[in-house]
Amino acid sequence: MFPIRVPGFKFAGVACGIKKSRKKDLALIFSERPAAAAALFTTSAVKSPAVLAGMKRVKGGKIQAVVVNSGNANACTGARGLKDAEAMCREAARRLRIDPGLVLPSSTGLIGVPLPMEKIKTGIKRAARLVSADSFVEAATAICTTDRFVKIAARRCLLSGKRAVVAGMVKGAGMIAPNMATMLAYILTDAAVARDCLRAILKRSADRTFNSVTVDGDMSTNDTVLFLANGASGNPPVRRGSREERVLSRAAEAVMKDLALKLVEDGEGSTKVVEIRVDGARSAAEAKKIGFFVANSKLVKTAFFGEDPNFGRIMAAIGGAGVSIQEGKINVFFNDVGVVRRGVGLPGNERRAARVLKRASFTVKIALNQGRSAASVWTSDLSYEYVRINSAYKT
Amino acid sequence: MFPIRVPGFKFAGVACGIKKSRKKDLALIFSERPAAAAALFTTSAVKSPAVLAGMKRVKGGKIQAVVVNSGNANACTGARGLKDAEAMCREAARRLRIDPGLVLPSSTGLIGVPLPMEKIKTGIKRAARLVSADSFVEAATAICTTDRFVKIAARRCLLSGKRAVVAGMVKGAGMIAPNMATMLAYILTDAAVARDCLRAILKRSADRTFNSVTVDGDMSTNDTVLFLANGASGNPPVRRGSREERVLSRAAEAVMKDLALKLVEDGEGSTKVVEIRVDGARSAAEAKKIGFFVANSKLVKTAFFGEDPNFGRIMAAIGGAGVSIQEGKINVFFNDVGVVRRGVGLPGNERRAARVLKRASFTVKIALNQGRSAASVWTSDLSYEYVRINSAYKT
Numbered sequence: 001m002f003p004i005r006v007p008g009f010k011f012a013g014v015a016c017g018i019k020k021s022r023k024k025d026l027a028l029i030f031s032e033r034p035a036a037a038a039a040l041f042t043t044s045a046v047k048s049p050a051v052l053a054g055m056k057r058v059k060g061g062k063i064q065a066v067v068v069n070s071g072n073a074n075a076c077t078g079a080r081g082l083k084d085a086e087a088m089c090r091e092a093a094r095r096l097r098i099d100p101g102l103v104l105p106s107s108t109g110l111i112g113v114p115l116p117m118e119k120i121k122t123g124i125k126r127a128a129r130l131v132s133a134d135s136f137v138e139a140a141t142a143i144c145t146t147d148r149f150v151k152i153a154a155r156r157c158l159l160s161g162k163r164a165v166v167a168g169m170v171k172g173a174g175m176i177a178p179n180m181a182t183m184l185a186y187i188l189t190d191a192a193v194a195r196d197c198l199r200a201i202l203k204r205s206a207d208r209t210f211n212s213v214t215v216d217g218d219m220s221t222n223d224t225v226l227f228l229a230n231g232a233s234g235n236p237p238v239r240r241g242s243r244e245e246r247v248l249s250r251a252a253e254a255v256m257k258d259l260a261l262k263l264v265e266d267g268e269g270s271t272k273v274v275e276i277r278v279d280g281a282r283s284a285a286e287a288k289k290i291g292f293f294v295a296n297s298k299l300v301k302t303a304f305f306g307e308d309p310n311f312g313r314i315m316a317a318i319g320g321a322g323v324s325i326q327e328g329k330i331n332v333f334f335n336d337v338g339v340v341r342r343g344v345g346l347p348g349n350e351r352r353a354a355r356v357l358k359r360a361s362f363t364v365k366i367a368l369n370q371g372r373s374a375a376s377v378w379t380s381d382l383s384y385e386y387v388r389i390n391s392a393y394k395t
Numbered sequence: 396m397f398p399i400r401v402p403g404f405k406f407a408g409v410a411c412g413i414k415k416s417r418k419k420d421l422a423l424i425f426s427e428r429p430a431a432a433a434a435l436f437t438t439s440a441v442k443s444p445a446v447l448a449g450m451k452r453v454k455g456g457k458i459q460a461v462v463v464n465s466g467n468a469n470a471c472t473g474a475r476g477l478k479d480a481e482a483m484c485r486e487a488a489r490r491l492r493i494d495p496g497l498v499l500p501s502s503t504g505l506i507g508v509p510l511p512m513e514k515i516k517t518g519i520k521r522a523a524r525l526v527s528a529d530s531f532v533e534a535a536t537a538i539c540t541t542d543r544f545v546k547i548a549a550r551r552c553l554l555s556g557k558r559a560v561v562a563g564m565v566k567g568a569g570m571i572a573p574n575m576a577t578m579l580a581y582i583l584t585d586a587a588v589a590r591d592c593l594r595a596i597l598k599r600s601a602d603r604t605f606n607s608v609t610v611d612g613d614m615s616t617n618d619t620v621l622f623l624a625n626g627a628s629g630n631p632p633v634r635r636g637s638r639e640e641r642v643l644s645r646a647a648e649a650v651m652k653d654l655a656l657k658l659v660e661d662g663e664g665s666t667k668v669v670e671i672r673v674d675g676a677r678s679a680a681e682a683k684k685i686g687f688f689v690a691n692s693k694l695v696k697t698a699f700f701g702e703d704p705n706f707g708r709i710m711a712a713i714g715g716a717g718v719s720i721q722e723g724k725i726n727v728f729f730n731d732v733g734v735v736r737r738g739v740g741l742p743g744n745e746r747r748a749a750r751v752l753k754r755a756s757f758t759v760k761i762a763l764n765q766g767r768s769a770a771s772v773w774t775s776d777l778s779y780e781y782v783r784i785n786s787a788y789k790t
Contacts, residue, residue, distance in 0.1 A: 312505070315441050316616050327442070327471075345471045
């Protein structure tokens with residue numbers, strides 16, 4: 001599996017001088033043939049021109065190349081920003097000899113500064129010459145900003161007797177990191193997949209993975225998750241409701257979950273990965289809402305950092321979620337150690353609970369006992385290092 | 396005005412041993428006659444039994460005494476908690492020789508531990524002997540937990556030719572401080588006020604003051620704002636829609652705004668008080684929603700601490716608020732220095748903007764240019780000290 005290869009896809013990652021550090025800052029992902037495409041974009045009302053250009057292109061249903069720059073988010077850049085995003089696509093298309101309407105652009109980094117287009121064009125030219133099937137990691141490196149490590153994952157599966165690969169790369173360290181912003185994720189498969197099926201798999205898997213993690217509760221202007229299927233595997237296209245859809249979906253969700261948990265692990269200043277598991281809710285939406293309220297509470301996150309089994313803060317966050325609940329039915333556990341039973345604290349278990357919190361990862365289980373639905377969200381702790389990274393960083 | 400006196404009200408604050416520090420931890424507020432009462436309580440689904448007991452009593456329209464303990468929140472304590480809250484009221488009523496149905500209880504502090512009722516009863520007995528017109532500050536001290544300073548305010552006004560006082564005390568350092576939780580506020584006046592008018596003044600003033608500040612975005616199980624009017628001033632009762640209502644309302648809102656800004660100033664780890672002013676919105680509710688989204692963003696708050704004029708984080712927070720807006724119409728200012736014009740960053744003004752952020756208090760003005768409504772919210776910055784207070788604290 002390593003180095004990761006996805007048949008029919010080629011990659012490149014180069015340094016073109018956008019980052020002062022001289023680290024890689026321009027990536028190309030290229031499919032030998034146009035690939036079926038599905039995508040999810042930031043729901044923020046403030047969107048990068050790169051996102052606007054990408055949304056337009058994905059509507060066509062096919063994408064053949066992705067051009068990504070890191071170090072500059074091309075956000076809050078107005079009409080010029082949109083022109084620059086289009087120019088990135090045109091340049092990539094010219095160098096790769098494909099239709100510019102099949103190129104999706106992404107940008108991540110500093111907000112409010114125009115893109116250095118000459119550097120980017122030079123970078124695209126070099127990257128287009130370098131694209132190769134073995135350069136997955138180079139591309140995954142070039143999309144990073146404040147990330148402490150490169151985040152990639154892959155799974156194999158068998159579709160109608162043909163072998164297929166699902167591989168993904170993601171960048172992000174806060175949901176929106178210190179201006180060096182954004183989550184960008186690219187999931188690639190050589191399977192042939194009907195487009196409505198691709199969209200369904202992406203939506204469902206992202207809900208349970210990328211849309212179930214939080215580092216800082218903030219949303220970026222540039223968030224993008226793109227799923228490309230180029231059909232090089234030769235399988236008959238996977239259709240909705242088929243057995244093959246379930247197989248591919250399992251592989252895709254596993255890749256996205258790996259990547260999503262790596263996002264939390266690399267969360268700015270993160271020292272722990274904590275699953276908040278809410279069950280016994282009246283609906284999955286209510287379970288997730290409560291989970292996110294707990295996961296985003298600054299008081300809960302600082303208690304995790306302090307390794308303090310502070311069930312009071314968890315109960316207060318549950319209560320504040322805006323979901324109608326009966327306090328007297330709630331049980332709370334740190335892994336298997338009960339700390340709240342029927343809404344009442346169990347201070348006697350504190351020492352055992354404190355041992356759970358010393359681990360690098362653990363689960364807070366919230367049993368509402370008010371229905372049959374459940375959801376998990378994953379979060380990091382809130383440390384001195386988070387404040388250092390985000391206050392010391394200067395625009 | 397100092398010492399603060401409110402005719403017809405008496406106060407006491409004593410130490411009865413709930414806090415290990417031996418600081419004052421029990422307060423009484425006593426009105427010589429039953430006072431018209433209006434109150435706002437936490438909207439959390441997890442409520443302290445003290446809040447439940449208080450909600451029931453305020454429905455009667457009259458309150459004559461308030462008994463408050465600090466050091467223990469009497470939350471997540473189940474049936475026993477409710478019995479204890481009722482017992483606090485009965486004991487205060489017995490010692491003050493009034494109807495137990497006219498006593499409102501409050502608790503603030505550690506969650507999940509039963510109240511030490513023997514200590515509390517002894518404290519109530521001593522406090523009831525000590526109540527005096529000059530002990531406003533003693534009571535304001537006894538309601539504090541992690542507060543760095545005592546927070547009180549007062550205003551005079553003239554109602555139908557009679558002099559009246561509005562005075563208030565508040566405690567709170569996070570919206571819910573480190574388990575030592577909660578905002579408690581008691582606003583007292585010797586004016587005579589019709590109850591519907593009292594409720595209207597409280598609701599309107601609290602919306603613009605207590606409900607427009609945020610330290611950590613968390614909500615407590617115990618939050619309470621109580622407004623009592625005992626009529627000792629001798630004025631004809633203030634009625635809705637009258638000139639007197641406007642006069643009294645101005646005084647009450649001024650007191651509550653003083654107290655609310657002191658809450659932010661005393662916010663855990665706070666080094667700055669920042670007003671987020673949103674205007675040009677389609678409704679005041681939308682303006683406030685955007686204001687709170689910016690005010691609660693961890694990335695914005697760490698940028699304030701780092702004194703970084705990071706307009707990108709502000710634009711990203713505006714976009715994430717879930718309000719439909721046109722990015723291309725937005726202007727953003729730090730005091731009078733423009734940093735975003737029509738949605739596009741103005742990096743050239745960064746040095747001047749950075750000077751504004753060095754101040755202990757400043758205004759971020761967000762001009763949406765999409766309507767005629769406005770709202771202000773006030774917030775603190777997010778510092779190392781916030782993480783220290785909330786992670787070092789042990790239950």
